[in-house]
Amino acid sequence: MGMTRTLLECSLSDKLCVIQEKQYEVIIVPTFLVTIFLILLGVILWLFIREQRTQQQRPGPRDIAPVPPSRDLSWEAAGHGGNVALPLKETSVENFLGATPALAKLQVPREQLSEVLEQICNGSYGPILRANMNTGDASKPKSVILKALKEPAGLHEVQDFLGRIQFHQYLGKHKNLVQLEGCCTEQLPLYMVLEDVAHGDLLNFLWTCRRDVMTMDGLLYDLTEKQVYHIGKQVLLALEFLQDKHLFHGDVAARNILIQSDLTAKLCGLGLAYEVYTRGAISSTQTIPLKWLAPERLLLKPAGIRADVYEDPTVLIIFITTGAPPYPEVPPASILQHLQKRKIMKRPSSCTRTMYGIMKSCWCWREAGRPSPRELRLRLEVAIKTADDKAVLQVPELVVPELYAAVAGIRVESLFYNYSML
Numbered sequence: 529m530g531m532t533r534t535l536l537e538c539s540l541s542d543k544l545c546v547i548q549e550k551q552y553e554v555i556i557v558p559t560f561l562v563t564i565f566l567i568l569l570g571v572i573l574w575l576f577i578r579e580q581r582t583q584q585q586r587p588g589p590r591d592i593a594p595v596p597p598s599r600d601l602s603w604e605a606a607g608h609g610g611n612v613a614l615p616l617k618e619t620s621v622e623n624f625l626g627a628t629p630a631l632a633k634l635q636v637p638r639e640q641l642s643e644v645l646e647q648i649c650n651g652s653y654g655p656i657l658r659a660n661m662n663t664g665d666a667s668k669p670k671s672v673i674l675k676a677l678k679e680p681a682g683l684h685e686v687q688d689f690l691g692r693i694q695f696h697q698y699l700g701k702h703k704n705l706v707q708l709e710g711c712c713t714e715q716l717p718l719y720m721v722l723e724d725v726a727h728g729d730l731l732n733f734l735w736t737c738r739r740d741v742m743t744m745d746g747l748l749y750d751l752t753e754k755q756v757y758h759i760g761k762q763v764l765l766a767l768e769f770l771q772d773k774h775l776f777h778g779d780v781a782a783r784n785i786l787i788q789s790d791l792t793a794k795l796c797g798l799g800l801a802y803e804v805y806t807r808g809a810i811s812s813t814q815t816i817p818l819k820w821l822a823p824e825r826l827l828l829k830p831a832g833i834r835a836d837v838y839e840d841p842t843v844l845i846i847f848i849t850t851g852a853p854p855y856p857e858v859p860p861a862s863i864l865q866h867l868q869k870r871k872i873m874k875r876p877s878s879c880t881r882t883m884y885g886i887m888k889s890c891w892c893w894r895e896a897g898r899p900s901p902r903e904l905r906l907r908l909e910v911a912i913k914t915a916d917d918k919a920v921l922q923v924p925e926l927v928v929p930e931l932y933a934a935v936a937g938i939r940v941e942s943l944f945y946n947y948s949m950l
């Protein structure tokens with residue numbers, strides 16, 4: 529207003545007046561703008577510093593301090609020399625654990641877990657152990673599997689581990705999925721308690737079939753075509769169950785199928801299904817052997833249940849060849865090019881044309897061209913009726929795990945085999 533008035537007051541012939549007025553404009557406006565800018569900068573800086581301070585005060589992984597190992601489980605007594613306890617005692621973590629009431633009814637009192645019998649392997653969270661659980665009758669302890677959270681664990685890992693237990697709880701019971709028995713999460717160390725599927729994974733089972741072993745602990749190591757269908761069907765029932773919950777497994781492989789003495793198959797390795805549950809998709813952080821992957825996954829495209837269907841016949845073929853690696857003639861790194869030429873696994877002599885026909889339908893390049901788990905199961909149920917229940921599948925050579933790992937494109941340590949100990 530003042531400036532306008534001054535302008536109006538200056539006559540155009542009064543040069544001095546016009547110059548003075550412009551000087552006024554040149555000084556006042558930029559000063560005003562600079563001041564605003566400085567105030568804004570100050571506010572932003574203040575907010576930034578305040579946020580930094582709050583973050584420093586928040587509990588983070590580095591805040592976790594060591595605690596002595598739990599005495600409840602005699603891991604050292606089992607002769608392994610170490611302990612599986614988390615070196616963790618931190619108020620914030622304890623508060624955090626206390627804040628998961630959803631798990632309250634799953635708690636297994638630690639004193640019921642009496643003795644660690646063996647370490648099966650190192651799983652994705654930490655050691656996977658076989659332990660005895662007291663059932664009330666001292667003469668009948670029950671064998672269970674403990675998945676422990678390894679040390680050192682940060683809050684994020686603790687959170688993820690608890691989330692995983694809740695995921696099992698969400699899934700509920702299914703005959704063909706490994707069952708959650710409970711958990712020990714009220715204090716550290718943390719354990720997920722699972723039913724013990726004592727005969728271990730299908731791959732080891734198949735390798736044992738190659739030996740002259742007839743029966744072991746009630747399990748018959750003689751496989752017929754009918755049994756192959758029978759186990760395949762159970763895996764598909766588990767996949768249907770996951771599909772009903774809008775999930776998929778993501779790593780269908782013989783190493784993730786556990787076998788009971790009555791040939792009940794149970795799917796384990798639910799890590800990727802949990803990712804689908806929490807994020808709606810699988811990330812690429814977990815490495816799955818290339819030779820097991822459906823084309824869309826090799827191409828890093830989004831995958832779904834029909835990628836599981838693609839992988840399921842890979843299991844069947846491994847089955848029918850009693851644990852031979854898939855695509856033995858193709859180097860693991862060349863598998864995508866191989867599939868892009870629309871080449872599929874050859875029919876082994878032990879595989880009937882009916883079974884191979886079913887497999888081929890699953891190895892369709894296009895996802896939409898593959899059957900759903902239910903359609904596939906129905907086909908297996910038809911095939912089972914005429915399947916051979918007499919002839920035992922025989923592959924004479926023993927497996928050399930190192931060679932298998934190289935041909936299959938997997939790390940030999942990932943084969944949790946006690947095969948060599950038989």
Ligand SMILES: Nc1ncnc2c1ncn2[C@@H]1O[C@H](COP(=O)(O)OP(=O)(O)OP(=O)(O)O)[C@@H](O)[C@H]1O
Pocket residue numbers: 648649650651652653656673675706722723724725726728729783784786796797798799800944
């Ligand atoms: N309930 C069980 N009974 C017997 N053995 C088991 C059981 N659970 C796991 N195992 C053994 O441990 C191995 C690894 O299991 P699993 O893949 O479930 O663990 P993980 O590494 O924690 O993977 P994920 O995070 O995908 O579940 C299996 O191949 C099997 O040998």
